[in-house]
Amino acid sequence: MSDIDELIDKLAQDTAVVKPAPHPFALSAKWMLVAVAYIAISLMVAGVRHDLAIKLHEPWFAVEMLALFGIFFATSVSSALLSFPDIHQMRRAAFAPAISFALFVLAILLAWQADSPPAPLPIHSFECTSMILMLSLLPAVWTIIQMRKYASTHYQWAGSIALLFAFSVGAIWLRLNELNDSIVHVIEWHYLPMIVVGLLGMWLGKIVLKW
Amino acid sequence: MTDNTDNFAALMRRSLNGDKRAYAELLQETSRFLRPFLAKRLSFTNEVDDLLQEILLSIHKARHTYDGNRPYKPWVFAIAHFRLQDYLRAHYSDQLRQAIEITEVENNLPENVTETTLSYESISGEIQKLPEKQAMILQLMHQEGYTAKEVAEKMGMNESAVKVAAHRAYKILRETLER
Numbered sequence: 001m002s003d004i005d006e007l008i009d010k011l012a013q014d015t016a017v018v019k020p021a022p023h024p025f026a027l028s029a030k031w032m033l034v035a036v037a038y039i040a041i042s043l044m045v046a047g048v049r050h051d052l053a054i055k056l057h058e059p060w061f062a063v064e065m066l067a068l069f070g071i072f073f074a075t076s077v078s079s080a081l082l083s084f085p086d087i088h089q090m091r092r093a094a095f096a097p098a099i100s101f102a103l104f105v106l107a108i109l110l111a112w113q114a115d116s117p118p119a120p121l122p123i124h125s126f127e128c129t130s131m132i133l134m135l136s137l138l139p140a141v142w143t144i145i146q147m148r149k150y151a152s153t154h155y156q157w158a159g160s161i162a163l164l165f166a167f168s169v170g171a172i173w174l175r176l177n178e179l180n181d182s183i184v185h186v187i188e189w190h191y192l193p194m195i196v197v198g199l200l201g202m203w204l205g206k207i208v209l210k211w
Numbered sequence: 212m213t214d215n216t217d218n219f220a221a222l223m224r225r226s227l228n229g230d231k232r233a234y235a236e237l238l239q240e241t242s243r244f245l246r247p248f249l250a251k252r253l254s255f256t257n258e259v260d261d262l263l264q265e266i267l268l269s270i271h272k273a274r275h276t277y278d279g280n281r282p283y284k285p286w287v288f289a290i291a292h293f294r295l296q297d298y299l300r301a302h303y304s305d306q307l308r309q310a311i312e313i314t315e316v317e318n319n320l321p322e323n324v325t326e327t328t329l330s331y332e333s334i335s336g337e338i339q340k341l342p343e344k345q346a347m348i349l350q351l352m353h354q355e356g357y358t359a360k361e362v363a364e365k366m367g368m369n370e371s372a373v374k375v376a377a378h379r380a381y382k383i384l385r386e387t388l389e390r
Contacts, residue, residue: 002260003260003264004242004260004263004264004267005239007264007267007268008235008238008239008242008267009235011234011235011238011267011268011271012231012232012234012235012238013231014271015226015229015231015234015271016229017227017228017229018226018227018229018274018275019227019275020227020275020276020277020278020279021275021276021278023278083276084276085273085276085286085289085290085293086281086285086286086288086289087289088281089281089282089285089286150273150275150276151269151272151273151276151290153289153290153292153293211269211272211273
């Protein structure tokens, strides 16, 4: 009996009933529900910006929020797909964040152009990035733990998208909480750090999602 | 069993329900179609066997990520490709680690590799016992007075390789003469 036959025999003897993983869309829906609940609870604790109702009627703020939710949705779906070795054979869907990020950048640039005369810059700066990072920490850990239950073969990509998903949770929360109208500040301290977070996720994915 | 996707999917569904025979059959068939895939990409049979075992273990570990409702082979090949990449990465980085770092060798070389305390003639008998290439290099450098660079040009090697070969030859000679 060859080593391979012996191994197969052993694995077959070891096998028992195994519950297949949920469909990635179901996984993604679950992750989004948990994230939305987390945002809602955090907003209940920290409070919603008092001008939210008015702001939502401003087209560029509404577009920005829609685009941000687009990232939240796309990164969640993509993270779930990337948790499977074969991306659940839906490779194109896994690229959804690329489209949502492109739309987001376009929305932000248009909002920036429309910001005339520019809204005054707030006195704070990096505090916003720190706040988003703090808020994103829990979703990031939770998402990574969830992803580790499966078997990603694209761990760097998966790590990056998972952290962007978590960061979008923090970014949505802050945009709904902070009383701030300066799009320049928002780009600089809310959204540009996403690039660093994406790169950090690639590094982290290599460490924590390898199996 | 025929090479039929539905059969693989059906076998996997039965395996997930705890059917040991179906699982053994599935893994046998899987190793059968993976072997040529690996053999094409690896040089030695033992490497193929080692990696195949690793892939089978990975399939076992990740079997809950396959539900039997999509083609089986792309799922298996995704895992096989992933493990192959891992193996090749580890293999090449290992080779690089074991390779002689030329700067390290150069640090150990005498200032001028053509200078030695012994004359070529006094140890020519020992030099002739060296491998042909090393003997030739020493002859050109010490008897005919060529520089390492000129020897490299003459022998169609690069200069560093000549220095490394000379260094190895000195080491052998030193050990022989010290005995």
